[in-house]
Amino acid sequence: MAIDTLELSNLDITREDEIAVVTLNRPAKRNALDAETIEQLIAFFGAAPRSGVGAIVLRANGEHFCAGLDLVEHFNEERTAADFMHVCLRWHEAFNKMEYSGVPVIAALNGAVVGGGLELASSAHIRVADASTYFALPEGQRGLFTGGGATIRVAGLVGKARMIDMMLTGRIYRGQEAVDVGLCQYLVDDSSFDKAMELARAAVQNPPLSNFAICSAISHIQNMSALDASYAEAVVAGIVNTQQASRGRLEAFANKTAARVKPVDD
Structure with missing residues (x-):
């Protein structure tokens, strides 16, 4: 609905x-x-x-x-x-x-x-x-x-x-x-x-799949044993980190055209 x-x-x-x-x-x-x-x-x-x-x-x-x-x-x-x-x-x-x-x-x-x-x-x-x-x-x-x-x-x-x-x-x-x-x-x-x-x-500027993982997988993983959590994290990372929506962002990083991660006052 x-x-x-x-x-x-x-x-x-x-x-x-x-x-x-x-x-x-x-x-x-x-x-x-x-x-x-x-x-x-x-x-x-x-x-x-x-x-x-x-x-x-x-x-x-x-x-x-x-x-x-x-x-x-x-x-x-x-x-x-x-x-x-x-x-x-x-x-x-x-x-x-x-x-x-x-x-x-x-x-x-x-x-x-x-x-x-x-x-x-x-x-x-x-x-x-x-x-x-x-x-x-x-x-x-x-x-x-x-x-x-x-x-x-x-x-x-x-x-x-x-x-x-x-x-x-x-x-x-x-x-x-x-x-x-x-x-x-x-x-x-x-x-x-x-x-x-x-x-x-x-x-909302992030890929939806990345937000989905951040806002669901972390909570689920916190409920698991350490061994199960390690496996679940690897599975989620495998899916999210190979998504098509990430390719352009990774290319920008590789080409040194992506925004740098730094404090705003630098």
Whole structure:
């Protein structure tokens, strides 16, 4: 299904050439993730790789990127343990489609990136924070536990000990400290969206097969034993490094006409 035919009441979708911009659109709820929003994320990220999308920028409407699980919905639903297990599985479905689809996903963050909002952001391949952005996992203080992949992705970013500290004590990271511990790769003074679009425009210049490998194979390989990972990496490299789309780039390098890899201030 083409992304422009999807009915996405909680998401706004726009296009700039090959770049799709996905905007969380529940600002009155600080873009908290209810069950319907998760289903819409599944629908979009399931369709995007087959819709000619070369990169995706994920942003939010309002002062906050995402405050996490819609706790009001959760309280009102009076879910059983089995009910909530299935809710969590849908979250995993959405976030796995983001991480493993092979399309670069760049998150433009602002305000709260909290609880399930951090689980959502950690499923993106690149995270850009602005000066207002702060990261937290307040599940311990709410009497909750993460259910959308934080034990996999957030722990992978910051390490087990830091994640436990965040959950036990409510510790908040922001600014350069958030970059230093791995919660985001970029910190800007002005618009995180503008920076995210700049990165997306750079990414779509790569051959799609290279981006597919970067944005899917690395995550898969991280789940393997060292021996299996070595084999998988060799197979992926064999396919990607002999693609026809690389021939002109390799020829330019061989002829010394390719752009040099060097810091921009040199």
